Amino acid sequence: MKYKITLQGRTYEVEVEKGEAILLDEYEAKAPVPPSPAPQPAATAPAPGKASAASDAEGTAIKAPLPGNVLSISVQEGEAVKSGQVLMLIEAMKMENEVLAPADGVVRKIAVEKGAMVATGDTLIII
DSSP states (O other), rough: OEEEEEEETTEEEEEETEOOOOOOOOEEOOOOOOOOOOOOOOOOOOOOTTTOOHHHTOOOOOOSSSOOOEEOOOTTTTOOEEEEEEEEEEEEEEEEEEOSSSSEEEEOEOOOOOOOOTTTOOOOOOO
C-alpha cells in the first residue's frame, strides 16, 4: 500500500509491504489555494459564549487545524513565544499533533483547557 503523509510542510510518499516501510519520495508540500472570499453580510452582535471578532482583532488567533482532544498546553498567558514554538498538543486518531506559533509574540489569551475537545477552526490561543 502507498501513502502520502504531510508533516510540517514536507510531503512523504511511503510504500508499506508486509510490515516494512520504504520511502519513495520526499518534497515540499504545496500550499492549498484559498477560495475567493464570499461577500460578508452586515455585522451582527456575536452570540453569547462565542469568541467575537473583536477578540481576534486584539492579536492573531491560532485555530485548531483538526478536531481532537487537547493533551497539553505548553505556554501560559503573558508568556513570550517565538515563531515555530510548540504551543500545545492535540490528539486526533491516536496521533499527537503539535500546534505551533506562526510568529513571535506574547500569549494574550488561552481559549481552551487541557482535556477539552476542539473542532477544526476553533480558536485555541490568541497571540
